[in-house]
Amino acid sequence: MDYYRYLDMIWKLSNWYFSKDALPYWCIFVLDCLIVLGADVLVYALNNGTLSFLQNFVQLTGAFCFYLLFYVVSFRMFHTYSGVIRYSSFIDLQRMGFAMITGLLMIIGVRYLLNEDCWLMAVGMKDIGIAALLAVLMMWSVRVFVKYLYDSTFNRRRGKRVFIYGVKAGGVGLAKSIRNQVDSRYVVSGFVSDRQDMQGRFLMGKRVYSNDEHLVEKMEDFGVHTLLVSPLKNEAIRNNPEMVERLIKAGIRIYMISAAQEWDGKSDLDHRQLKEVDIEDLLPRDKIEIDLKAVEELLTGKSILITGAAGSIGSEMVRQIAKFTPQKLILIDQAETPLHDVRLMMARKRPDIEAETIVSDICMKERMEEIFGIYRPDYVFHAAAYKHVPMMENNPGESVRNNVEGTRIIADLAVKYRAKKFVMVSTDKAVNPTNVMGCSKRICEIYVQSLDKAEKDGKVEGVTQFVTTRFGNVLGSNGSVIPLFKEQIKQGGPITVTHPDIIRFFMLIPEACKLVLEAGTMGNGGEIFVFDMGKPVKIVDLARRMIQLSGAKNVEIKFTGLRDGEKLYEEVLNEEETTKPTFHPKIKIAQVREYDYADVCRQVDELVASSVEEDDMEIVKRMKEMVPEFKSKHSVYEVLDK
Known part of the structure; x- marks a missing residue:
């Protein structure tokens, strides 16, 4: 007693x-x-x-x-x-x-x-x-x-019990950060390791547990409902869907460093950098490394023009290129408010770089020529495009005028004002296109590739190297399914998925832009670079995972049927294309059919004229004549394929 x-x-x-x-x-x-x-x-x-x-x-x-x-x-x-x-x-x-x-x-x-x-x-x-x-x-x-x-006593009562996944520098760094933090919100109860030789041992006084089917039981025995992931284990957990599934089903929350952040493996770790995972953090993918030194040598001190600079890809290109301290950035977009946000971001983060933000439409040829004449860019990154598939199905004329004619204007001015390189951002929807948007991007690819060949053959006087980069969906971009699903979950559902078998490739915006930079700067002109998008993701599985991560209950998934022009899966090559390896394991060169520049110019002229003078059916008919592999799906234009 x-x-x-x-x-x-x-x-x-x-x-x-x-x-x-x-x-x-x-x-x-x-x-x-x-x-x-x-x-x-x-x-x-x-x-x-x-x-x-x-x-x-x-x-x-x-x-x-x-x-x-x-x-x-x-x-x-x-x-x-x-x-x-x-x-x-x-x-x-x-x-x-x-x-x-x-x-x-x-x-x-x-x-x-x-x-x-x-x-x-x-x-x-x-x-x-x-x-x-x-x-x-x-x-x-x-x-x-x-x-x-x-x-x-006191701290343990206030702190949330956690397990740490990883026993090397990253895991130990997180544990030390928690112990050294005043009023830490966490208390370390154990470690998790994939290594057989570490299981059952003790690290910083806490047992190391095996990463197996019994892990959830062990965590529940300790009253642990949170797993902190070492930065060195980010890739391991992304590529272990079974582990993620078990944790999410048990209601265990996963915290890790954001996919957009990186840890150098040397500096001190702060557990406060960790955040509860979004679906983007858990999609399987490999880490992408690029030759930053080579990119820096080419872009530092240069004048660089970016179209579509306020968009998902364009704004990330601005951020990444700014790291290489160019002499000047010329940023063009017709969306005033997002471009203003980019302007404020540059003023706040990189006031040392002269950044001209220009609100304009790339189809305004006289204005574009004025801009090229004033700034004479060394490099042009062309990301401006209409990209929403259903919208372009209903507006093929605008798709032609903005995507095709806009690309031709910028490409021709790059030649006229002797830009060193023109890098065009394309899409996997340009491969065997089934919709107007994808076909318009394929026509853009054809034009810039034929222009590059015409330069090399001496038919067009110029020094500009034209490079095309082709990749799939980027996570978190405007129009991506992930922001849509988040909003639908927030509203209590249902989540709308077009088809139970539809799959897509996904890549983070920063990773996609890294590959664009390396492919664009290292290409010699005329190439269509294809990015390895990793493993395809079933959209219905993505929706289920997001519901589980949100903790929401009774959110249903509703199948609405494929939209106009939509296909079950995207490709990065068409049936007649093969690839060649490049300087980067994640980048391949598509070997595609070559086109005569004079024929392409004639067809583009006719197509642009049609976009102004003719109805939608006639415009799409001309697009199909230019791109024979364009076969419409779930669209009123299917009658043209018969």
Whole structure:
């Protein structure tokens, strides 16, 4: 009974102490002084006998107090009492040790100057040395005990129990960050490892558990409902859908560093960088590395023009290119508000770079020529395009005028004003197109490729190298299914999926733009670069995963049928194309049919004229004549394929 009463008293005392901001610094100072005096008395009594101590009590007490003054000076020098005991670290213990050593050295120096018969010499040097060692051990013990008590009572009660996935530098870094954080919101209860040799071992006092089908049970035994993922394990968890599925079904929340962030593996980790995962963070994909040095050498100090600079791809291109410190950025978009946001971003983050933000339509030839004449860009990144498939099915004339004619205007001006390179952002929907948007982008590819060949053949005077980059859906872009699904979940459903078997390739916007930069700068002209988009994702599985991650209940999935021009899966090559390897494992060159520039110009002229003068059916008919592999699906234009 007394035992439990004693434990209850400690519990109440610790909660009282830890509920305060901190003890006043003078309390810590007094405590340290009492520990030193107590150590002096104990050591002297043990070495010389209690009777000797009592007989010389006044003299010895005076000597102990005199020697204490030197320790007090050392405490002041090393600020040993200015910290909060509950947050003591190794550095604090180190300072305490140095303070005691310094005080002891000062005492030795003073005793060297004293006579042997001085009353201060009544205490032997051996006693003083042993007492100093005992005192520092006691002060260390107090600090360690208080910290342990805080971690095991008050902080443990406030913090959320977590497991950490990863036992190397990343996992250990997260655990240290949590332990060193004042009022951390987490308490580490265990580690998770894929390595057989680590399972069952202890790391920082916590057991390492196997990453198997029993992991969820182990976490539930500890009351753990949160998994922190080491940055070094991001790729491993993305490519382990079974593990993710088990965790999500059990209601375990997963926290990891955002996919857009990177950790260099050397700098200190802060667990506050972690955020609860979005679906983008968990889609399987490989990490993409590019030759930043080569890109930097080409873009640094150059004048660079970006069309569609306010869009999902264009704005990320702005951010990434700005890292290479170009001389000037010319940013064109017809969307005023998003472009204004880009302008503010550049002013805030890169005020050292001259950035011209121009609100204009790329189809305004005279205005575009004026811009090229003034700024004479060295590199042109062409990302402007209408991209929404259903919208373009209903507006084929606008698709031709903006995508095709706009691309031709910018490409021709790049040649006229001798830009070094023109990089066009295309899409996987240009391969065996089934919709107007995809066909319009394929015509853009044909035009710039034939123009590059005409330059090389001497039919067109110019030095510009034309490069096309072709990839699939980018996560989080405007019009992407992920923002749509998030909004539908927020509203309670249903989530609308067009078909249960529809699949898509996905890539992060920053990763896609990295590949655009490397392909664009390293290409020699005339290439259509195809990006390895990784594993395809079934859209219905994506929807289910997002519902599970959200924690929402009773959200249904409704199948609405394929939209106009939509196909079940996208391709990056058509049936007649093959690929060649390049300087990057994620980038291939599509070997496509070549077109005569003069024939392409004639067909584009006719198509653009048709977009103004003729009806939608006639416009699409001309597009199909130019791109024979364009076969409409779920569209009114299917009659043209019969």
